[in-house]
């Protein structure tokens with residue numbers, strides 16, 4: 581298992597894998613401002629583009645800006661008591677990545693990359709993972725501070741989830757920031773099995789930003805007459821933003 585782990589880390593280091601970027605600048609000032617100052621700034625706390633909160637000009641209350649993942653969207657959840665319950669089903673399907681190119685991808689709920697999960701620090705979260713792939717899988721929660729049993733390392737923290745089986749991951753969200761989930765079985769990640777996991781801070785960042793985007797940068801190697809990505813090849817010929825190549829990738833609108 582150490583070898584598989586090493587491989588994945590190496591793949592990331594070489595830039596052959598996938599990067600989750602968040603188009604937001606660093607946060608700077610978290611000191612509280614008065615409602616008067618907020619109103620004087622047109623309803624927003626602060627004046628730089630560097631953070632993630634929005635302030636109500638009447639009450640002065642700050643809220644987190646929702647993150648937008650173009651072409652992907654969010655994973656909905658339902659409440660079970662005080663727990664947010666998300667359902668991720670892994671399967672193989674086709675995705676049109678450009679007007680003249682459709683490929684076979686491995687992803688979640690019909691999306692590769694998988695849908696973005698958005699929660700808030702302090703939330704209790706349950707993810708019900710169902711494997712409808714033709715081979716075993718498991719989900720790793722990249723960077724999470726949590727119990728080993730929820731870490732998703734096949735052969736170390738759990739048995740692989742076999743085709744047709746379900747595995748339940750439980751978290752209490754301690755951190756804040758941009759994280760992601762991905763398959764921890766070799767090659768599945770390179771076929772599309774990853775998604776963003778946003779932990780909004782309990783105390784919203786200040787000053788605010790108006791728009792916050794997740795951009796997954798992906799590379800695939802797909803021969804001209806093939807629909808199957810070659811996950812062994814590192815000479816990539818498709819660069820995707822959130823699962824779409826130009827000109828299918830939409831612009832990120834920040835001002836209208």
Ligand SMILES: [Cu+2]
Pocket residue numbers: 720721722723762
């Ligand atoms: Cu990881």
